[in-house]
Structure formats: C-alpha cells, structure tokens
Amino acid sequence: MIARPPEPEGPGGVYIHIPFCSRRCTYCDFATVAGRDDAMEPYLAALHREIAELQHGAPQVIDTIFFGGGTPSRLTGSQIYDLVQAVRNRFDVLPGAEITLESNPEDLSAEAVARIRDAGVGRLTIGVQSLDPKVLREVGRGHDGDRALKAVEDARAANIGQVAVDLIAGLPGEDPGGWTATLRRLAVLRPDHFSVYLLETDKDTPLTRAMQAGRTARPEDDDLADAWEETTDYLESVGYRQYEISNFARTVPGERDRVSRHNLKYWQDLPYAGFGLGAHAYHQGERRGNRRDLDGYISDLAAGRDPVAELDRWDPVRRLEETLFMGLRLREGVDATRIGARYGLDLQESYRTVWENAEQQGLLVRSGDRIRLTRTGRLQSNAVFGALLGHLPLE
Ligand code: SF4
Incomplete structure (x- = not known):
C-alpha cells in the first residue's frame, strides 16, 4: 500500500491551446x-470563459504560461495580450513568470515578433523542423x-528574450547530410534552446498511413538513433546542455541555463491548468483532457458546460510510475528519497530489481539519492520505462 501523495509544493503553470493552422x-x-479562421472569434470567447470560470482545482499560484498549438503566432498582438491578462485576472502570476508562445516561421517578421513581445511574451519557440x-x-x-x-534572426533582433527552435529528425526525405547542415546552420544563430524530437510513426496521421501503404519510407530505428547521437554530440560541443532526452539549453557561464521552465512542470510532477481545444491539465492528482472537436468545444462553453472529455483520477501507483517516467527523462534524474517520502515507500527497495537490471545493462546509475539514466539509457529509455510499468501492483 503506498500513500496518496500531497499536492507538490511550488508554483504551477498554465497551458493555452490555439488550434488554428494555415495548413x-x-x-x-x-x-x-x-481553414477554420471563421471560428477564431467564437473560439477566443470560449477560451476566455473557460479561463475565467473553470478548473477550480488548478494551482492558484503560477509562474509559467505557455501558448501551444496549432499555431499561436496566428493571433494578433492584442489577442495574445488579452489572454495573458485573462490568466493574470484568474491566477496569481509570480513576478518574472516565463511566458512562451509557439510560432511558425511564415508568421514571423521583425514587426510581428515585436508585437508578440509587446503583448507580454518573453520566450518564442519557432517550429523549424528541418532546413532541407x-x-x-x-x-x-x-x-x-x-x-x-x-525568423530566428528576426526574433533575435527584436530582443524578445529567449528564442527556441523545434526540430524533428527522421522526416521523409531527410538524409544524414541534410540533418547535419540543419543543426549547424541553426546553431550559428545561437538560439537559447533546441527541442529535437524523433519522428513518431505510431500516431494516426496522413504520414503514418502513407508509410503503412508503402508510399513513403519509414525511418529505420538505427538512423533515428544515429541522428539522436549526432545531435547530442554536436549541440553539446557548441555550448548546449542536454537537460532532457529531447531538449538542449544554451549554457552561458554565470547565467541560469535557458531551460523551458514550463515543460519542467511536466517532468517534475508539478501541477498545471490546461485551457482550450484538446488541452490537458494535471492537478489534485487528476489528469483531465478537453474535447478535441472545435464546434463542440465552442458550444459547450457557450452553454456554460465544462468541455472536459477525459477525467482520470490516478491510482497512487499509476501516478508514481508517471512521476518516474517523466523524471527519468531529465538528465539529473529523480531524487529517490524525496519521491519515496511523498509516496510513503522506499523507492530504492521497492524497485530494486528494476534498478539493478538496468544498471547491469549500462542504462542507469544510482548515486546517493539520485537515480538517473546514462546516455545509452536516455536513448533506450523505453526499456527502463517498460520494466517500471506494472512492477508494483495497482491498488
Ligand atoms: S505541425 Fe504545427 S503547423 Fe503543422 S499542422 Fe501541426 S500544429 Fe499546425
């Protein structure tokens, strides 16, 4: 029997989803x-209502706001500003809060970045994906x-604060030379942060269907692993620290690393609210997800209904597993004593065979209170996560 953990201490975050894309x-x-820009105004009205009136279990004190999508850079400056104010009206937003907005290059110019900055955003992520x-x-x-x-240059010139780029390795047509060139040409511009994801081919997307039908080649696991190795080696050699399996922060001596403080909420088991189409939230041990159909979301809010579609009150064992999966993604790993105290168990002992097997395979190291994946373990993290899953029986 393990304990239902108390709400974690520390400020939470707010995620806001803007689903509109040009294609x-x-x-x-x-x-x-x-192709649904006609719904932008009613959607924003619904979003404001959800922020003002729903998710009462969400943390009141927050220090991050994240506009994700979709394509939030399709909002005007005043629409962004109004949403930031709506969050400030509802929550206690700590001074120095990180406010991030995801963008696509085609929406950005020096003027557009200045408008986003003046609306209160201090961290801009740019969906580059590839330069090929x-x-x-x-x-x-x-x-x-x-x-x-x-777009990266314009963002830098507009002094928006932090500039981050997102890339995907393994997209169709990518070859090793093109990937190397993408990394090098971007690193020259010194973005503050890189998120580099490996293409996932298990999602229901047009690309996956094309692969299943043989119209497009599926990336080989070895090629994805090579791209991850190259990315890690190269970015670390030019001043970035891999602080999470897919994320790299620029390091500047004497300054705090430019990590994504909002995404750390997910990896460190901290609570967050999530507003908008398909948005997820996690607070009071409950994970909830909003419905994903635009018209249904808008009409729910217009009628004063909660647009929630999934509500999952996690069993403590399930929550502990999630805490370990997410925490082990971080290079610093997890603090076994702190997590064990929250759940009322000896983490070292309860998972002893899992840790020992992973250590023997060179996937994991334990040092004092900390348990963390090795570099090989970060690449083969699913092997460790699979062993953790179901090791303790659900209650
Ligand atoms: S990848 Fe980004 S821009 Fe493309 S459809 Fe998805 S959310 Fe929109």
Whole structure:
C-alpha cells in the first residue's frame, strides 16, 4: 500500500491551446484545424470563459504560461495580450513568470515578433523542423529553410528574450547530410534552446498511413538513433546542455541555463491548468483532457458546460510510475528519497530489481539519492520505462 501523495509544493503553470493552422502538416496529430479562421472569434470567447470560470482545482499560484498549438503566432498582438491578462485576472502570476508562445516561421517578421513581445511574451519557440527544402515540401510545411533562418534572426533582433527552435529528425526525405547542415546552420544563430524530437510513426496521421501503404519510407530505428547521437554530440560541443532526452539549453557561464521552465512542470510532477481545444491539465492528482472537436468545444462553453472529455483520477501507483517516467527523462534524474517520502515507500527497495537490471545493462546509475539514466539509457529509455510499468501492483 503506498500513500496518496500531497499536492507538490511550488508554483504551477498554465497551458493555452490555439488550434488554428494555415495548413495541416502530414506528421501532425495535435488538436488543430486548418481553414477554420471563421471560428477564431467564437473560439477566443470560449477560451476566455473557460479561463475565467473553470478548473477550480488548478494551482492558484503560477509562474509559467505557455501558448501551444496549432499555431499561436496566428493571433494578433492584442489577442495574445488579452489572454495573458485573462490568466493574470484568474491566477496569481509570480513576478518574472516565463511566458512562451509557439510560432511558425511564415508568421514571423521583425514587426510581428515585436508585437508578440509587446503583448507580454518573453520566450518564442519557432517550429523549424528541418532546413532541407525537399523535406519541408514533402511534409507540407508552409515555409522554406531560408524563411526559417530569417525568423530566428528576426526574433533575435527584436530582443524578445529567449528564442527556441523545434526540430524533428527522421522526416521523409531527410538524409544524414541534410540533418547535419540543419543543426549547424541553426546553431550559428545561437538560439537559447533546441527541442529535437524523433519522428513518431505510431500516431494516426496522413504520414503514418502513407508509410503503412508503402508510399513513403519509414525511418529505420538505427538512423533515428544515429541522428539522436549526432545531435547530442554536436549541440553539446557548441555550448548546449542536454537537460532532457529531447531538449538542449544554451549554457552561458554565470547565467541560469535557458531551460523551458514550463515543460519542467511536466517532468517534475508539478501541477498545471490546461485551457482550450484538446488541452490537458494535471492537478489534485487528476489528469483531465478537453474535447478535441472545435464546434463542440465552442458550444459547450457557450452553454456554460465544462468541455472536459477525459477525467482520470490516478491510482497512487499509476501516478508514481508517471512521476518516474517523466523524471527519468531529465538528465539529473529523480531524487529517490524525496519521491519515496511523498509516496510513503522506499523507492530504492521497492524497485530494486528494476534498478539493478538496468544498471547491469549500462542504462542507469544510482548515486546517493539520485537515480538517473546514462546516455545509452536516455536513448533506450523505453526499456527502463517498460520494466517500471506494472512492477508494483495497482491498488
Ligand atoms: S503547423 Fe504545427 S500544429 Fe499546425 S499542422 Fe503543422 S505541425 Fe501541426
């Protein structure tokens, strides 16, 4: 029997989903819509209502706001500003809060970045994905490589605070030379942060269906592993620290690393509210997800109904497993004593065979209170996560 843990201490975060895109990329399975700009105003009205009136279990004190999508850079400056104010009206937003907005290169110019900055955003993530023109065309992106590079330069010039870029390794048409060039050309511009994801081929997307039908080649696991190795080696050699399996923060001596403080909430078992289409939230041990159909979401809010579609009150064992999965993604790993105290068990002892087997395979190290994955373990993290899953019986 393990204990139901108390709510973690420390401020939470707020996620806001903006689902509108100008087109749909073939690999995307997010809650998005293309060609529905007619619904922007009613959607924003619904979003404001949800922020003001729902999710009462959410943490009151927050220090991060994250606009994700979809394509939040399609909002005007005043629409972004109004949403930030709505969050400030509802929550106690700590001074120095991190406010992040996801963007696509085709929406950015020096003026557009200045508008986003003046609306209160201090961290801009840019969805570059690749600089290879044939890759970008193949997956339906709305920009080419030069436009993406220009967007990073414009963001830098506008002094928005932090500039982050998102990439995906393993997209169709990508070759090792093109991937190397993408990394190098972007690193020269010194973004503060890289998120580099490996293409997932188990989602229901047009790209996955094309692979299943044999119209597009599926990336080989070894090629994905090589891309991850190259990315890690290269970015670490030019001043970035891999602080999470897919995330790299620029390190500047004497300054705090430029990590994503919002995403740390997910990896450190901290609570967050989530507003908007398909948005997820996690607080009071409960994970909830909103419905993913745009018109249903809008009409629920118009009628004063909660648009929740999934509500999962986690068993403490399930929650502990999730805490371990997410925490082990971080390079610093997890603090076994602190987590054990929260759940009322000896973490070292309860999972002893899992830790020992992973240590013997070179996937994991234990040092004092800390348990963390090795570099090989970060690459093969699913082997460790699979062993953790179901090790303790659900209650
Ligand atoms: S722009 Fe982003 S959110 Fe929109 S379809 Fe493409 S990948 Fe998905």
